[in-house]
Every structure is written in structure tokens, then in C-alpha cells.
Amino acid sequence: MSTAPTPLVTHEVTNQPPPLQDHNLFLSDPALQEGLEREGGGWARERSIEIGARWAGEPLRWGFQANANEPQLRPFDRFGHRIDEVEFHPAWHQLMAAGRADGLHALPWTDPRPGAHVARGVQYMTATQVEQGFACPTTMTFAAVPALRAQPELAAFWEPLLTSGGYDPELRPAGDKPGAVCGMAMTEKQGGSDVRANSTRAVPVGGAGEAGGEHLLTGHKWFCSAPMSDVFLVLARTGGDGTAADGISCFLMPRVLPDGSRNAIRLQRLKDKLGNRSNASSEIELHGAHGWMVGEPGRGVPTIIEMVAHTRLDCVYGSTAIMRWATSNAAWHAAHRQAFGRRLADQPLMRAVLADLGLELEASIALGLRLARAYDEAAVAESGADAEQARAFRRVATAIAKYHVCKRAPQLCFEALECLGGNGYVEESGLPRLYREAPVNSVWEGSGNVMALDVLRALARERGALDALVAELDLAAGADRRYDAFLARLRADLSDPATLEPRARSVVERLALALQASLLLRHAPAAVADAFVAGRLGEGGLQFGTLPAGLDLDPIVARATPPLAA
Known part of the structure; x- marks a missing residue:
């Protein structure tokens, strides 16, 4: 008998796509490049190219x-002292530091020239494709700045720290650190989105409870995002004496006090979440925690609404980033995988799916960057008719985009995952993580019904909101008869306000589609605009890949596919 060892090789690995990595996330995306130039951020192109190259490397x-090694709550040290800390894997801190170094948390505040919001939107959508967890504290730090400006003396200390490019995860006084991270804590068990049901109390320290004054906060928060942040914006109930101060007020609450002692914030537990698992979300109790009032007493909701508006803007960006990475993976796989004698990407039914994913992505990018321009216009034109129209459009379009784009992301992620078949269902592909991640932006800062009703509220109460929206939609009037017919039906729906609330979701969905169609008809390649109008305003089905026949899909798929030489 032979004593030679039995060969262990059973097969040669073939017909597997190479890893999708080390390509430039910005330069591989025509819609992002075109949007940056079109909406006024072209001056940031070189920086966007650098970010696109960097985030396709080690951050992947x-x-x-960071997701395989989730944050761990450490309520006590080894000796039994209460420390209320969260321990993260080093990769989390690398993501946080990289995001801050690239200005994802601060660009419009540190370089407030025209187009700064557009530039940041492009760069945020580029970088957060590879991971969404660190985007939460990045967004809250960004969004806190306009809310803090309601209290100039607090903003004078905190804004330079929040907008700094430095990152230090240690818990110590913020004034001793190169930069600060901001979290938020609004919702409570009994209220959720109804923050006016909050029961946390704020008692003034040695004063009458005036704006900027120190208070002691006692109560609980059912969701506290990023509990290891240096400072938080929180809501608490003030007054109780029948004065104008009665109601919900906004407070700035530092994690560590200036003398180095820990503020009286107790971390009860970390949330075991569907997705966003690299990021810590917690339940907390406040045991007389020190906080300083931001804005007028009893006006906490209007004060913090600026933060909410900017977080909703980032929800649109984040969902678009998720869709970009999911679509890239699906198109990349189909371009390299053979089945039944030819590439998946060359098979008509697969091309229909890929093109449909590409359409959704193009429409979301166009809407997100048009929204970013509205934020730029509102900031630059501080007064006058242009500023009023920009603010009115920003108000209603943010809610429309937040509702629609964030709801489309989970559906697109599922379809992209299915393009990879069983390969897409395993964790190593990264697509299951994307699929779990996708719902968070729809839930956070106003779930579907809240956003749909917010659109109706804005149209009814915000001066000029409806006119600004109609003006934007009318810019594409006459470009396509199908669009004109869709717009006419939409106007008829809006003309009966008494029955709008039960139909709010349907109306807001169609407003979003009309906005996206208007933008694509004016700015996108003809094949993209034609297919979107046909599939979204006309005869398309409920599922991705059900576009009408006869469309030119090749250019759409090409725009969605990363360069094959990567």
C-alpha cells in the first residue's frame, strides 16, 4: 500500500468576486460628484476625493x-466605586477620531461659506457608508451647535470644543480636552416622542430659574444616545408655579463637572438594539445632575428643535449612505459573478433589479443634496424673501425627505442582499449588518407617523412652506407629461385639508416622489430621469426590479457599479 499522504485539496475557488475595497468612494459615484458641483459645494471637491480614498481603506x-466587539457597560470599578463608564473596542475610537479629523461633525460651523452644508453632506454620505454607528455621536455633536447658540455664554465655551477636530475618549473636564462630543437625552418611558409628557424635574440653584442658570435635574431618560459623551442636551420640566416658566425647558448637562467630579448621571443599562450595535445607547437616571438652561424657561422644545432638524438632515444622509454601499455591493457582485453561462449583470432580470436600486440611490442623493443647499441658503441669506423661502422649504422638505428616504433604505438593503444570494446572508458580506442598521434612521428623531404629521403641520402653520414646495416642484413643469399629470393629482389631494391626516403617509410619499422626480428631470441623465418617472410615477410595481419595459437601463447600472478595475 502507498504511504503517500492523501491530497487535501478538493477544489479550486473560482467565480467569486474580489473584495470591494480600496476604491475611491467619492470618485466612483457620479451622482455624488454631480450633486456637489450643482448644489454649490464644488470648492470642496479635492477634500471629498481625499475622504473618498481614505474611508475605503482601514475604516472598512x-x-x-467595532460591531464584532460591542460596547460594554462598566457601572463599577474593581473596588466597588460607581464609575458609570462604557468600554469600547479601539476600532470605535479610530472611527470617531477619523470622523472628527475629516470635519464630519462641524464643517458648516468651522467654514461657513456658501455650499458648506452640501460639502459636508457629500463627505458624510461618503464616509458613513463603511459604518453607521459612529455617525450617531458625530451627528449629535454637529446638530447641537445651532441649538446651543440660543444661549451665547454657554456656546462661547462649548462651541469651540464641539467643533474642534480633536478627539479624546477619556472622562475628564471638557476644558482640559482637545475636543468634546455631544449626546442627547429627551425621551422617557411614559412619553416617547411626546416629550411634553416628560417628568424629569429641574430645580434652580440659587436663582429664579432663568435662561443660562444652573439647575439640578432629577428623573430618568429611556433613551440616552452616546452616554460616554462629554455633554448632553436634555429636556426637563420647570416651573410649576403657574408662571410662563411652566413647561419643558432645555438644559446643557456635562458628563464631568469643571472640578473633575462626575456629574450625578447613572447609567442603568445599555440597550440591546436591532442594529447600530457598535454605538452605545442607554437608559439613565439623573440624581440631582447639574445642568444649565439653554434658551427661555418653558421653551425647551422650540430651543432643541434646531438640533432635531439637523439630526433629521443627517438621517437622510445616513440612509442614503447605507443605500450607496448596499447598491455598490450588489452591482459589484453581479459584475463579477457568472451564472448559467454569463455574468449576472448581463442577465435582463438582474439588470432590472440593479437599475431600480440605482434609481432609488440617485433620487435619494439628489433630494439630500438639494436639502443641504436649502440649509446653506437659509444660513447665508439671513433676512429677506430668499431667506424666508429657503427656511420654509428647509422646514417642510426635511420632514418629507426624512420620512421617505429613511423608509426606503431597509427595502433596498434587503433587495441588495438578495442579489448576492446566500453569500449576502452571511455576516462576512457586511450586508446583514446594513440591513439591521437601515431602520434606525427612520425610527430616530421621529418615526413614520410623527414625520408624516409633521409635514402636514408645516404645510398648515409655517408661513410660505406650501408656496416654497410648489415653487420647487414647478421648476420641472412641462419636462414630462407623466410628471405633470402626477403633479396635478397631487395638488388635488392637497386641496382637501379636512381629510389629510388619515392620508398623511400617502400624501407625503407622493410629495417625496414629486420632489425627487423634479430634481432628476432637471439634473440627471435622461435615462435616469425617464426610468424614475416611469417606475415611480407611472407603471412600476411594489418590488424593486419591476420597472416598465422599454427603458434604457445600461447607463443606470453603469453609474451604480464601482469601477471594475478596483
Whole structure:
């Protein structure tokens, strides 16, 4: 008998796509490049190219590591002292530091020239493709700045720290650190989105409870995002004496007090979430925690609404980033995988699916960057008719985009995952993580019904909101008869306000589609605009890949596919 060892090789690995990595996330996306120039951020092109190259490298690995090694609550040290800390994997801190170094948390505040919001939107959508967890504290730090400006003396200290490019995860006084991170804590068990049901109390320290004054906060928060932040914006109930101060007020609550002692914030537990698992979300109790009032007493909701508006803007960006990475993976796989004698990407039914994913992505990018321009216009034109129209459009379009784009992301992620078949269902592909991640932006800062009703509220109460929206939609009038007919039906629906609330979701969905169609008809390649109008305003089905026949899909798929030489 032979004594030679039995060969262990059973097969050669073939017909598997190469890893999708080390390509430029910005330069591989025509819609992002075109949007940056079109909406006024072209001056940031070189910086966007640098970010596109950098985030396709090591950050991809950091995202996997941060999710595989989730944050851990450490309520006590080894000796039994209460410390209320959260321990993260080093990859988390690398993501946080990289995001801050690239200005994802601050660009419009540190370089407030025209187009700054557009530039940041492009760069945020580029970088957060690889991981969404670190985007939460990045967004809250960004969004806190306009809310803090309601209290100039607090903003004078905190804004330079929040907008700094430095990152230090240690818990110590913020004034001793190179930069600060901001979290938020609004919702409570009994209220959720109804923050006016909050029971947390704020008692003034040595004063009458005036704006900017120090208070002691006692109560609980059912969701506290990013509990290891240096400072939080929170809501608490003030007054109780029948004065104008009665109601909900906004407070700035530092994690560590200036003398180095820990503020009286107790972390009860970390949430075991569907997705966004690299990021810590917690339940907390406040045991007389020190906080300083931001804005007028009893006006906490209007004060913090600026933060909410900017977080909703980032929800649109984040969902678009998720859709970009999911679509890239689906198109990349189909371009390299053979089945039944030819590439998946060459098979008509697969091309229909890929093109449909590409359409959704193009429409979301166009709407998100048009929204960013409205934020730029509102900031630059501080007064006058242009500023009023920009603010009115920003108000209603933010809610419309937040509702629609964030709801489309989970559906697109599922379809993209299915393009990879069983390969897409395993964790190593990264697509299951995307699928779990996708719902968070729809839930956070106003779920579907809240956003749909907010659109109706804005149209009814905000001066000029309806006119600004109609003006934007009318810019594409006459470009396509199908669009004109869709717009006419939409106007008829809006003319009966008494029956709008039960139909709010349907109306807001169609407003979003009309906005996206208007933008694509004016700015996108003809094949993209024609297919979107046909599939979304006309005869398309409920599922991706059900576009009408006869459309030119090749250019759409090409725009969605990363360069094959990557």
C-alpha cells in the first residue's frame, strides 16, 4: 500500500468576486460628484476625493471590528466605586477620531461659506457608508451647535470644543480636552416622542430659574444616545408655579463637572438594539445632575428643535449612505459573478433589479443634496424673501425627505442582499449588518407617523412652506407629461385639508416622489430621469426590479457599479 499522504485539496475557488475595497468612494459615484458641483459645494471637491480614498481603506476593517466587539457597560470599578463608564473596542475610537479629523461633525460651523452644508453632506454620505454607528455621536455633536447658540455664554465655551477636530475618549473636564462630543437625552418611558409628557424635574440653584442658570435635574431618560459623551442636551420640566416658566425647558448637562467630579448621571443599562450595535445607547437616571438652561424657561422644545432638524438632515444622509454601499455591493457582485453561462449583470432580470436600486440611490442623493443647499441658503441669506423661502422649504422638505428616504433604505438593503444570494446572508458580506442598521434612521428623531404629521403641520402653520414646495416642484413643469399629470393629482389631494391626516403617509410619499422626480428631470441623465418617472410615477410595481419595459437601463447600472478595475 502507498504511504503517500492523501491530497487535501478538493477544489479550486473560482467565480467569486474580489473584495470591494480600496476604491475611491467619492470618485466612483457620479451622482455624488454631480450633486456637489450643482448644489454649490464644488470648492470642496479635492477634500471629498481625499475622504473618498481614505474611508475605503482601514475604516472598512474598523467597522467590522467595532460591531464584532460591542460596547460594554462598566457601572463599577474593581473596588466597588460607581464609575458609570462604557468600554469600547479601539476600532470605535479610530472611527470617531477619523470622523472628527475629516470635519464630519462641524464643517458648516468651522467654514461657513456658501455650499458648506452640501460639502459636508457629500463627505458624510461618503464616509458613513463603511459604518453607521459612529455617525450617531458625530451627528449629535454637529446638530447641537445651532441649538446651543440660543444661549451665547454657554456656546462661547462649548462651541469651540464641539467643533474642534480633536478627539479624546477619556472622562475628564471638557476644558482640559482637545475636543468634546455631544449626546442627547429627551425621551422617557411614559412619553416617547411626546416629550411634553416628560417628568424629569429641574430645580434652580440659587436663582429664579432663568435662561443660562444652573439647575439640578432629577428623573430618568429611556433613551440616552452616546452616554460616554462629554455633554448632553436634555429636556426637563420647570416651573410649576403657574408662571410662563411652566413647561419643558432645555438644559446643557456635562458628563464631568469643571472640578473633575462626575456629574450625578447613572447609567442603568445599555440597550440591546436591532442594529447600530457598535454605538452605545442607554437608559439613565439623573440624581440631582447639574445642568444649565439653554434658551427661555418653558421653551425647551422650540430651543432643541434646531438640533432635531439637523439630526433629521443627517438621517437622510445616513440612509442614503447605507443605500450607496448596499447598491455598490450588489452591482459589484453581479459584475463579477457568472451564472448559467454569463455574468449576472448581463442577465435582463438582474439588470432590472440593479437599475431600480440605482434609481432609488440617485433620487435619494439628489433630494439630500438639494436639502443641504436649502440649509446653506437659509444660513447665508439671513433676512429677506430668499431667506424666508429657503427656511420654509428647509422646514417642510426635511420632514418629507426624512420620512421617505429613511423608509426606503431597509427595502433596498434587503433587495441588495438578495442579489448576492446566500453569500449576502452571511455576516462576512457586511450586508446583514446594513440591513439591521437601515431602520434606525427612520425610527430616530421621529418615526413614520410623527414625520408624516409633521409635514402636514408645516404645510398648515409655517408661513410660505406650501408656496416654497410648489415653487420647487414647478421648476420641472412641462419636462414630462407623466410628471405633470402626477403633479396635478397631487395638488388635488392637497386641496382637501379636512381629510389629510388619515392620508398623511400617502400624501407625503407622493410629495417625496414629486420632489425627487423634479430634481432628476432637471439634473440627471435622461435615462435616469425617464426610468424614475416611469417606475415611480407611472407603471412600476411594489418590488424593486419591476420597472416598465422599454427603458434604457445600461447607463443606470453603469453609474451604480464601482469601477471594475478596483
